[in-house]
Amino acid sequence: MKRVFLLVLLTLGLSASDLTLEIVKEVGNEPKIAVENGTTGVESRLDKKFFKLIIGDLTVTSHFNVDDKERRVNFDDAIDQIAYRDKEYLLRYKLFYDDRGRLGARVFLFDLAQNRRIFEKSYTVSDRQRYPFIAHKIVYDINKVLNFPDVSFLRSFVIFSKYTGAKRADIVVSDYTLTYQKTIVSGGLNLFPKWASKEQRAFYYTDMSGEKPTLYRVDLYQGTRKKIISSPGMLVCSDVSEDGKQLLLTMAPGMQPDIYLYDLPSGRLERVTYYRGIDVNGNFTEGGRKIVFVSDRLGYPTIFAKEVDSRAVERLVYHGRNNSSCTTSGNYVVYSSRETNNAFGRNTFNLYLISTTSDYIRRLTANGVNIFPRFAPDGETLLFIKEYANQTGLGVLRLRYNKSYIYPLYTGKIQSIDW
Amino acid sequence: MKRALFLTSVVTALLLFTGCSQKSVEVEPQEPTAGQPQAQEVTEGSDLKSISEMGEGLTEDQKMALMKRIEREAKKIYFDFDKYNIRPDQVPRVDYDAQLFNRPEAKPFRIKVEGNCDEWGSDEYNYALGLKRAKSVRDALVARGVEGERLTIISYGESNPVCTEHTQECWAKNRRVEFELIP
Structure with a gap:
């Protein structure tokens, strides 16, 4: 009996270390948390949205069992502990405008078992439009105070290109829920934004307004733009190396879409794939030793891998007949697979997770059109766009916890997204 | 005399x-x-x-008008779902375009061959698919005597639809190659 128990433990341990294995979490183990809202003097629309963001952020961490009932209180009143007998924590906050008209928040986290405040802090933003970042920072902080696994993804920016008309697309920076949005590049056709590094201070994008597609690097905090390279036909920055010094580009100097490695310090361009059909979407994997990409060399698009300096190409995915986009983090690859030739069915594109070092495949979504998978910098959280029943949503998948959350999206048609 | x-x-x-x-x-x-x-x-x-x-000798306006007239006269080339080879039923249209671009009045102009896709599965692959469509048409025009130096190719992926309804018929109209003249 002991041996069986040990085996179960080992299996669970193995599961927890390999994200490609299905993880069935026990429900109800997370600490129960309630939220009280003591906001006064703030527009009711902002007040309501802020509460929803706090609830959403707490939920998406997967570290809490969140009671989403809104309780209005006076911020300085005593806590009604009897009302929270079945809860472990209480988060109370208050939104307000200070004397200078800046939006601020006061927050404390109360440990109901210990009957004491374990965290207290004030926040402020100069531009009220950036209020979602206060919510994300609050939840990030209380998660950290409780020593739960890191949820930096809450504070990461998302960058995306959205169509505004025929041959027109803008580049927008947002919070991870796409609630806050700031247009950075507008006018013309601006595509495929990609963060230049994990610090998210700069990004690359393709400007299609000239005769040749041109790749630019934009410094977000200096407001400057620098030309990197141009190519006839198409040009996409598909991935940036860990150190930010190398780019994987899809370009077509000879009218053939192939993958190239561009070394930024030296300006050297090296061709990585050689094939007469389509090779696109190169992504670094295994610490930059290998490149994962999409190719139609079998007559339909699927996922392959190769070393930069070797001609040998290795097929990574044996499942599906149309796997046309992929993203990587460490040894993990997530790809989208078209499940049917009927574009109007209810189950058309699903996401799958594989590892370059194991044979497991894990299906991550079950219905609708699930596209644009992108790993958060933590490598455990995945962002994607979901279209289902004529609605578009933003999906956040917590791979370690086997949980996904869908936010309604009202941004128009997204061309490309990076996290 | x-x-x-x-x-x-x-x-x-x-x-x-x-x-x-x-x-x-x-x-x-x-x-x-x-x-x-x-x-x-x-x-x-x-x-x-x-x-x-x-x-x-043509004024800019006259040149523009001539370019627009040629663009309007050119026939769009349509493609099957997920494919970039030229369908047999589209070959006469390519023939027509080659003859059009070889006319004396069209010869001073360069031609941008633009590949387009439907909206299904938009990402890098869609842009590459559009590029391959443009390349197929460009090669077919060269084979019919249009000078290669006059032709540039570009892919607009799904960014330039002519039809925005969510139907098969509409998407078929978007899977196309069309032309823009460059002075």
């Missing part, structure tokens, strides 16, 4: 400006009559180029 030459030029130019460039009047050469001495070939005027062939 000079006056006749001048008049001929003016008539040629007028024909061009009035949009009748497809029509041409050819004067059959006189058959030499037996017994008569060998006729001397008159070469004056044989090397005259119309202004469209020289690419000069």
Whole structure:
């Protein structure tokens, strides 16, 4: 009996270390948390949205069992502990405008078992439009105070290109829920934004307004733009190396879409794939030793891998007949697979997770059109766009916890997204 | 003689400006009559180029109007779902476009061959698919005598739909190659 128990433990341990294995979490183990809202003097629309963001952020961490009932209180009143007998924590906050008209928040986290405040802090933003970042920072902080696994993804920016008309697309920076949005590049056709590094201070994008597609690097905090390279036909920055010094580009100097490695310090361009059909979407994997990409060399698009300096190409995915986009983090690859030739069915594109070092495949979504998978910098959280029943949503998948959350999206048609 | 030459030029130019460039009047050469001495070939005027062939003489507005007219006349090439080879039923349309781009009035212009896709599965692959479609049409035009140097290709992926409804018929219209003339 002991041996069986040990085996179960080992299996669970193995599961927890390999994200490609299905993880069935026990429900109800997370600490129960309630939220009280003591906001006064703030527009009711902002007040309501802020509460929803706090609830959403707490939920998406997967570290809490969140009671989403809104309780209005006076911020300085005593806590009604009897009302929270079945809860472990209480988060109370208050939104307000200070004397200078800046939006601020006061927050404390109360440990109901210990009957004491374990965290207290004030926040402020100069531009009220950036209020979602206060919510994300609050939840990030209380998660950290409780020593739960890191949820930096809450504070990461998302960058995306959205169509505004025929041959027109803008580049927008947002919070991870796409609630806050700031247009950075507008006018013309601006595509495929990609963060230049994990610090998210700069990004690359393709400007299609000239005769040749041109790749630019934009410094977000200096407001400057620098030309990197141009190519006839198409040009996409598909991935940036860990150190930010190398780019994987899809370009077509000879009218053939192939993958190239561009070394930024030296300006050297090296061709990585050689094939007469389509090779696109190169992504670094295994610490930059290998490149994962999409190719139609079998007559339909699927996922392959190769070393930069070797001609040998290795097929990574044996499942599906149309796997046309992929993203990587460490040894993990997530790809989208078209499940049917009927574009109007209810189950058309699903996401799958594989590892370059194991044979497991894990299906991550079950219905609708699930596209644009992108790993958060933590490598455990995945962002994607979901279209289902004529609605578009933003999906956040917590791979370690086997949980996904869908936010309604009202941004128009997204061309490309990076996290 | 000079006056006749001048008049001929003016008539040629007028024909061009009035949009009748497809029509041409050819004067059959006189058959030499037996017994008569060998006729001397008159070469004056044989090397005259119309202004469209020289690419000069048109105002910017006229040039723009001519380019738009050629673009409107060009036939779009349609593709099957997920494919970039030219379908047999599209070959006559490619033939037509090649003949159109080889006309004297079109020759001064370069041609941007634009590949487009439907909205299903938009990402890098879709842009590459659009590029391969543009390349297929570009190669077919070159095979039909259009100079390769005049042709550039570009992919607009799903960014330039002509139809925005969520139907099969609509998507079929978007899977196309079309042309833009460059001065």
